[in-house]
Amino acid sequence: MDTEFALDVERVRADFPILSQEVNGRPLVYLDNGATTQVPNPVLDAVVAHYRTDNANVHRGIHTLSERSTAKLEASREVVRAFLNAASADEVVFTSGTTASVNMVAYAWEARLAPGQCVVVSALEHHANFVPWQQACMRSGAEFFVCPLTAEGEVDLGALEARLAAGGVSLVAMAHVSNVLGTVVPVGEVVRLAHAHGAAVLVDAAQSVRHEPLDVREIGCDFLCFSGHKVLGPTGIGVLYGKGELLGQLAPSWYGGEMVAQVTAALTTFEELPLRFEPGTPNYVGALGLATALDYVEGVGRKAVAAREAALTAYAEERLRATKGVQVVGSPARRAGCVSFCVEGAHPFDIATLLDKLGVAVRSGSQCAQPLLDETLGIHKVVRVSPAFYNTREEIDAFGEALERVVRLVTPRG
Incomplete structure (x- = not known):
């Protein structure tokens, strides 16, 4: 039982066998749930x-x-x-x-x-x-x-x-x-x-x-x-x-x-x-x-799902804000489901591609929200991380460590 998030995550993850695979020789960390969630065995x-x-x-x-x-x-x-x-x-x-x-x-x-x-x-x-x-x-x-x-x-x-x-x-x-x-x-x-x-x-x-x-x-x-x-x-x-x-x-x-x-x-x-x-x-x-x-x-519990996803999203934002060279986009009073960010001097596509090489799945691009990015924020493209309740704190840590490695690779050395 993951007491911090009040949900038996290991039992839940057993219902999602796709999460146990490796991508590019590394354990998959799937953080693109804002685009599409994975499907549990009972649905299949x-x-x-x-x-x-x-x-x-x-x-x-x-x-x-x-x-x-x-x-x-x-x-x-x-x-x-x-x-x-x-x-x-x-x-x-x-x-x-x-x-x-x-x-x-x-x-x-x-x-x-x-x-x-x-x-x-x-x-x-x-x-x-x-x-x-x-x-x-x-x-x-x-x-x-x-x-x-x-x-x-x-x-x-x-x-x-x-x-x-x-x-x-x-x-x-x-x-x-x-x-x-x-x-x-x-x-x-x-x-x-x-x-x-x-x-x-x-x-x-x-x-x-x-x-x-x-x-x-x-x-x-x-x-x-x-x-x-x-x-x-x-x-x-x-x-x-x-x-x-x-x-x-x-x-x-x-x-x-x-x-x-x-x-x-x-x-x-x-x-x-x-x-x-x-x-x-x-x-x-x-x-x-x-x-x-x-x-x-x-069955899992709607309140438990919402609370866990809120906690994971907040933790992902915390990791991002602590990473040198990373700019988190927006600071709403309440944030749910996703955090978007940019890396100074790097294209979001490159960040997402390099993260994928390390087994981490995130989304990059305009997120089908060009008026928001182009006309309001003037950013054009971002990287988005979007946890689901079957993700873990350890996966957020793995994402954070992978991102730090990527930032070191793409940031020009002074």
Whole structure:
């Protein structure tokens, strides 16, 4: 038992055999969890078992295998509903991921936009919660307002409130946690401010799904989305939550089988929620994998997972700040999930490449957040380290030692 982090890490790591391998002749230290988490054995087993025994297309079939698949899909939807504390499973739409979820809402919301109206995002946003709204505003003539940050890397709530008070804001789309700075945005306060001025709120929870409580009724948001592969699940599966009344007002953005009620040459009518937003064959096996992953997190303990990841992230930041030649990016009051940094005189790609040679996996580049890096911070590219609850303090030490070695290699000697 790792008493410092109140979690039996050895038992947990046994469920992730990928972590025990060597890379470039060294034990793997996987610290790229902000991009994709690893998948535990129970999730792998559930997916394989379904393909072996129950696989069939869902909803339309009346044979036994189809009914089994359909039952598992809808049971998975209920697991997600409970995880988010949504009022109804009808408010849970399965998508291919956060990007698809945001685009789905942006496409439908565009019909509500016009000159004189506004969509607000923050300077923290991942491209997936920035570009769809930018493009919707460009097509509709609505204003696209990027809420600035404080010097510490926090969303400037004063600037947000001022823009809301100026009128015309239709929707606020904001990340719960930044994928670059790790800034934890007080989304409950954002919702309170937005609703007070008649604006809806979409929360991008891709980076917060493991780190922060996601009670959609407590947060009060109108929409929330996340991706399965950020929370131990398979790739290609994600979730869009929407308040039932509001979600039901939106038009579908994709069309095909499964989501229609009646089709004639003159008219097509659509299914009720949530099927009207799930055209074609849904990723029912991915949904099963995601539900199993969420059950796994619940089994470990959501509070224990969040506390351990917070402690590991803080320890990684401590190691970075103690390393000569390293600049940590941002200093938010609350940081979750990741720390980004630069090395003086070295390109982030080179740092990540050399760390990989020492068995350490981190992310380098713009992190799909060019407006934040280029326009707000003037940094362009960073290296990001993002621990998960199955990482250890010893792995953070190994990363720190490897980074010190790399810095010595790339830093010009005086």
